[in-house]
Amino acid sequence: MTRSPDGLPPLREVISLYDLAAKKSLGQNFLLDLNLTSRIARNGGPLNQGTVFEIGPGPGGLTRGLLMEGANRVIAIEKDQRCIKALKDVTAAYNGKLEVIDQDALKTDLTQLGTAPRRVVANLPYNISTVLLLHWLKQLAADPTAFASLTLMFQKEVVDRLTAKPRTKNYGRLTIMTQWLCDTTALFDIPPRAFIPPPKVTSTVARLEPRSQPLAKANVYDLEKITEAAFGQRRKMLRQSLKSLGVDTPRLILEANIKETSRAEELSIEEFCSLARVYGTLKPT
CATH class of the missing domain: 1.10.8.100 (rRNA adenine dimethylase, C-terminal domain)
Known part of the structure; x- marks a missing residue:
């Protein structure tokens, strides 16, 4: 069996072994290039402090990228039992640095898990990405230290809205709620062909760094x-x-x-x- 740089089987073999056909109902599009997942991980750091959270790790591409790039503790939230089984090999290989929690991310309060500083680094399922973001933004509104950073992959059109300027077509509700609380930067695009199955749209990785206080006072x-x-x-x-x-x-x-x-x-x-x-x-x- 061919091995990847971290000594584990290639992700394509993991998908085949555990029959991980992506489920549209879960918004799954698996990113298999460990060079790309490591690039995302490097932009989510520093990873050697506190806890890094990943949402919907799937077969573990980004999970492995985070661990290869030096994350001391990763908590992955996953509700697909097939993926949870597949991640056991990663947990074993990294001597307890990875914890996989069988939960629905929409019902999970990350601020009650792990230790600070808390960072989220995730290829978010497209069907719940903005709902998750708004939930985390509300937590930041209550406590600007809730998260040290959020490094997230969305559909490109969503990141265009997150980073929009006034008087442009993408400027809207999501722009206001995000920029009110965070400095927001679009980092790089990832083409559809990098995923299994390929989505119909380009994806973009964005980094949100919480402000020490909101731009202006508001509830x-x-x-x-x-x-x-x-x-x-x-x-x-x-x-x-x-x-x-x-x-x-x-x-x-x-x-x-x-x-x-x-x-x-x-x-x-x-x-x-x-x-x-x-x-x-x-x-x-």
Whole structure:
């Protein structure tokens, strides 16, 4: 049997041995190139401190990349029993540095596992990627030290939204929620052919580094409501799109010191935070 640089079988052989045909229902697209997974891992560091979390490790490509690049402790969250069996060989090879937890990532509080600093490095399942991100952002809103960094792979169009600037088509709710709390950088693209099965879109690895404090004061849930209303009708002026909030819209806009004829894509993150603070005083209790 051919061996990889870490002494373990190549990922294609692991997939064959454990019958790991990717499941569309789990959003699985396996990345098999250990050079690529190691590159992702290097961008997620420093890995030799605290705990590194991986979501949906599959056959273990990124898991092995993290361990080869010096991670002291990796906790992988996986609910596919086939993959959990396949990862036992990796656990054994790395003398307890890897712990695989049989859980649904959407129901797992990473801040209660491992030790700080906590970093997330993951090829996220496309079907739950933004839901997971928003969950972690809410945790950062409550505690900016919850995560030291998030190095995540998304569909390229999602990263375009995360890193967008005002007055562009990609600027939206996800932009505001992310950049409010994190410095966000697109690192590099990965083409569909690198995956098994190949997705229909290009993927992009992005790094999110939490700010020591948010760009401006706001309640995360109020900000979420404001951005949802504003971008839900992004072509309309705010005096119209914010009516769905059920508060005195002219007063909301006036007290937030926002031009009533502005559209959502024209506002800065700080201006959205101003709207959220005023909304917090006007919303029904």
